[in-house]
Amino acid sequence: MSSFSNLLIPAVLFFALGAIARIIKSDLRFPPDLAKVLSIYLLMAIGLHGGYELAKADLGTAINAIVWALILGFSMPIVGYLVLIMTRKVSPMDAAAISAHYGSVSAGTFLTAIAFLDSSGVEYESYPLIMLAVMESPAIIVGLLLAAWARKQIAAGNTAGGVSVDDLDNDASKSNFSHLLKDAFTNGSVVVLIGSMVIGAISQPSGIEKIKPFIDDIFMGVLCLFLFEMGMEAARRIKEFKKVGAVLGVFGVVMPLAGGFVGALVGHEMLGFSVGGTTLVAVLGASASYIAVPPAMRLAVPEANPSFYLTLSLGITFPFNVLIGIPLYYWFATYLAGG
Amino acid sequence: MSSFSNLLIPAVLFFALGAIARIIKSDLRFPPDLAKVLSIYLLMAIGLHGGYELAKADLGTAINAIVWALILGFSMPIVGYLVLIMTRKVSPMDAAAISAHYGSVSAGTFLTAIAFLDSSGVEYESYPLIMLAVMESPAIIVGLLLAAWARKQIAAGNTAGGVSVDDLDNDASKSNFSHLLKDAFTNGSVVVLIGSMVIGAISQPSGIEKIKPFIDDIFMGVLCLFLFEMGMEAARRIKEFKKVGAVLGVFGVVMPLAGGFVGALVGHEMLGFSVGGTTLVAVLGASASYIAVPPAMRLAVPEANPSFYLTLSLGITFPFNVLIGIPLYYWFATYLAGG
Amino acid sequence: MSSFSNLLIPAVLFFALGAIARIIKSDLRFPPDLAKVLSIYLLMAIGLHGGYELAKADLGTAINAIVWALILGFSMPIVGYLVLIMTRKVSPMDAAAISAHYGSVSAGTFLTAIAFLDSSGVEYESYPLIMLAVMESPAIIVGLLLAAWARKQIAAGNTAGGVSVDDLDNDASKSNFSHLLKDAFTNGSVVVLIGSMVIGAISQPSGIEKIKPFIDDIFMGVLCLFLFEMGMEAARRIKEFKKVGAVLGVFGVVMPLAGGFVGALVGHEMLGFSVGGTTLVAVLGASASYIAVPPAMRLAVPEANPSFYLTLSLGITFPFNVLIGIPLYYWFATYLAGG
Amino acid sequence: MVTLYPHKLVNIITLDVLEERLTAMFHRHGVSGYTILRAHGAGASGERAGTLDFEANILVKVIVPEEKLERLLNGLQRQVDKGYQLTVFVADVDVINPAKFAGSLESNS
Amino acid sequence: MVTLYPHKLVNIITLDVLEERLTAMFHRHGVSGYTILRAHGAGASGERAGTLDFEANILVKVIVPEEKLERLLNGLQRQVDKGYQLTVFVADVDVINPAKFAGSLESNS
Amino acid sequence: MVTLYPHKLVNIITLDVLEERLTAMFHRHGVSGYTILRAHGAGASGERAGTLDFEANILVKVIVPEEKLERLLNGLQRQVDKGYQLTVFVADVDVINPAKFAGSLESNS
């Protein structure tokens, strides 16, 4: 099938339907807690599925994949930060918060890519899944480090404000940097995903068999519902494009392209994955988090303007990846495999 | 099977259980958002299913069905309005708001009819589904037109109150009648239903195959849960029967009977449907909306007393159709087919 | 398989994951209404399943099972009350409220036991299910009676406070003891469970067939999600252990052991069940309610301190049963069968 | 120009499971209506996280004309005396439509 | 020491379906923001249990400096005149950051 | 007759993700409890629709005796200085049970 036929996958069509509903100003509203429940379900299902597969996988390749996930997760925010600072369009705090989103990943985009590969009949390895789990946290940590560094620079010439370690009023469990690190690893999404992977890996096969209908059969339908709502949220955010400005808008497209390119190279060259697996690693590189990272940044980098990072990750990069990026990364993975 | 054995269908039994729970004053409460989530799911599932079927259907018949859906949707509220005005029991505003409900349709009743036909092993066409989607909006529009007309009549002798076009304080996006029309078409239920139909029609078959377990296998169970809650809501409303009075109460039974009769004739004579399809068109004619229309009337006809239209559509007509109407319309469809 | 391999059942592992998430202070939060929706689903599914099975069952055995369920449900709270009074650690009101929880049952624990038996390939009768439904109410009634008796004792020397029958200000529908009894039988959980059983028993088989995927296929997965959340709740409660004190803490382990022992004897000796069925009756004896009884006690015994009964039933007995009790009762049932 | 009429707003924080008990009392105490919001929180009796039925809070708001305040507070006090935990606080508010708060729930239904 | 600045808190209890209508009005009336809570309740028009879309309540809170109160109340009164049921009450509150309430939603977006 | 005792009700509108941060502060500031309601809204920083975790609001209510007000407001002001967006307003309320608000959360747990 043509690599652009992803537009005829139900998951992508529901994403578009959500966006259209918002654009025509429909009064359709999803209940406040639905997105949360759906994302807990999706993380649980991919975790269980992935853990089950990984228990049968090759340890050496798994470790290799983890190492490369860490390298991507730590390096991409730094690159993003430097690029953003060079644009001179945002403060250092904003640059730190934005770039943390790009080092992390979007499970929604990843799952859309899986739906795309499935409907194209392309096989893929299960290692990218463990990379997904691993990549949630490092970017948050780098974001915090960059923000702490930027804060220190600012504080050198200005003693007021900022989360500083010696601040008397701080809650002991928050102020300390080591506690911010802990937060990155006890993040709800990370716990559900990694916990489910472990359960998938160690459960008796008969037990897993019993929950298969829940995690496999209804999975695609639940994903459609999730992307339906996310389409509405993305369209709400894209309206704020003008606040963000053209330069940042371009960043929201170029950054995933660069991440997808690097991810594909890692998948193909370093990890020796098939076209499907390479596409998935590209998607990990390209996608920006909009579930786990925004609340973490709200809490840890209150000085950053959320309009910037939300509009970029949810309003620009997410729809770009879903509609254009995924088939593009797939095409590139095919090119690499053929080269 | 006997045409009254619908009382042994789980969906109908759960409706009854909900009503009983309320009548015995159980402290059972469903969370506030559950009905909303369930109805989004049901609309999505029937939309996808119907769109998929319709993509394979005959265009001429489909257009014919749409035309007749429009005729029913536009004419029934007008008939209802005239009857209500003649009873002299309600104001013109109330008559407009009530009759809009009867021109529209109830997806819950329609789905119960499908469960009834399924469990009786009766086949049915997929065209009534597109009629369901089409009939949501016209009735809302006619209701608005009737209310505007009534309001004008009242305003002729009384300058105070009412939503008038030249009201300075009105929100530009609301006051204008064309915007009220827009609201009828961007109504949340309409967007989910029609959007899902389009997706069902244009998606790749392999993609639809992947979401079948979500939209088909668990469908009846979700419908049971939905009707369980709706049974509770209907029973809560029926208590207000005394406020509504006997004449209106009779209207709540006669109107669906008339609509079911007309609908069956349309299904059999005009559209040439089988007994199953004819039953479904009868149900479209008979049922009154209690999801999409009440909020629209709250907003557009604030002068109407909601007790009237809610008690009639949810407390009287809905249980009447579920318990008695459906087997009756089926019997009538069988009679027509045999005649 | 070894009787302690229950720790490798996904349901048990998700319970543990929830507890761990809380212990490592993850920011994972489940939406407020999720537990409610999941427990309505679980009660509906086990009710339907059980009713369907029971329609095919032997009436004599069923009645016998119901009688023994009543005996257990009425006698266990009395025993618990006397033991608690003897410890001299709690007031009579607290003793009444706590012991009501132990006479009742925990559907979550019961379902985990079923998952355990399933994954061990052990067959079981369907009668324990009807016992589960029957045992919800008697314990509540005994709890109310014990509290009324204790209140009377206290009032003999003290005229202030307490829910007394002649209290002028009382709502007529609450103050009267007969109304408190009514509450025990119209309790939401009881209505869903018994209602679904009746529906499962009287529905046409073709109707039940249509809802099987909803109540069977996805059941284990939903149970995992429910236990995931309950693991978090249990861990939150166990922190309050110190408030409860060692003596009560011991009660929270000894009471289920005693109840499990008695239950197993009833299952094996009186009802002649297989090892699987005997294990389930033991679990009914051992488990303490944390869904239906706590709200009932809040309302009817406001003088009792909820910290006591919540910490005991949810924080101590529930995890004890899930992790240790179930395999132990199974082992004991095997022993009885072999003896 | 909109005229404002002074009234009393009685707020009650209590358990979700007591909702029906309270609203039954409101029917007997001649108030014209009530509004209820779901809440969670913490106090002397520990945390009420709101995830399970038995530890969810509600915040109940009842607006009454000054002359009905005493009777309502007495009714609430009696509930407290019976052991029900209510956190009660009263504020001054001005309403634009005093007729709305003069009626009673009983006469409506 | 924190300085407090007197303001007015306008509370509106109404139907969930009117939310967009009200917020559109706030944009036109120069208020700086609003906060909305979901609620259920009962009053002269019967019970609003909150389980179905068309009978859920909201409690809307708008803080305004005293000089903007009249204009906002007039706007609300006009909605009532049109038949929309609003339960409105006003309270005195003190804010720590008066600049926040001087702006308007329009100028933000 | 029920006696009423004047207290201060501090209201804070902020982000859901800051809840734990605030409640930790309450434990340190000697308040006796708090009540939290979920909300959505809009203000200078745009709309917070409440459908995604990172843009849901909460409305926090803390009742304190007058003498504890200053300390609590100072604590809140310090959070604002650090960049956290808090919308704070204070109202006068009367309570029926002043003993309840004299204690502190720390001493409870």
Ligand SMILES: Nc1ncnc2c1ncn2[C@@H]1O[C@H](COP(=O)(O)O)[C@@H](O)[C@H]1O
């Ligand atoms: N000082 C306070 N300020 C606001 N809400 C409170 C306060 N104290 C108690 N509450 C609320 O009242 C509920 C019961 O409090 P308590 O009876 O003290 O445990 C708590 O869960 C809070 O929601």
Ligand SMILES: Nc1ncnc2c1ncn2[C@@H]1O[C@H](COP(=O)(O)O)[C@@H](O)[C@H]1O
């Ligand atoms: N006296 C009152 N105190 C608090 N809320 C009220 C009062 N009267 C009415 N309400 C609220 O306003 C809504 C509409 O009231 P009504 O228009 O009187 O039916 C009710 O559903 C309640 O939420």
Ligand SMILES: Nc1ncnc2c1ncn2[C@@H]1O[C@H](COP(=O)(O)O)[C@@H](O)[C@H]1O
């Ligand atoms: N004037 C106001 N009245 C009521 N709530 C407000 C007001 N201004 C802001 N808020 C609330 O405070 C939140 C943050 O406001 P802001 O920091 O101005 O964006 C908003 O989302 C509203 O919920």
Ligand code: NA
């Ligand atoms: Na990335």
Ligand code: NA
């Ligand atoms: Na109709």
Ligand code: NA
């Ligand atoms: Na028990």
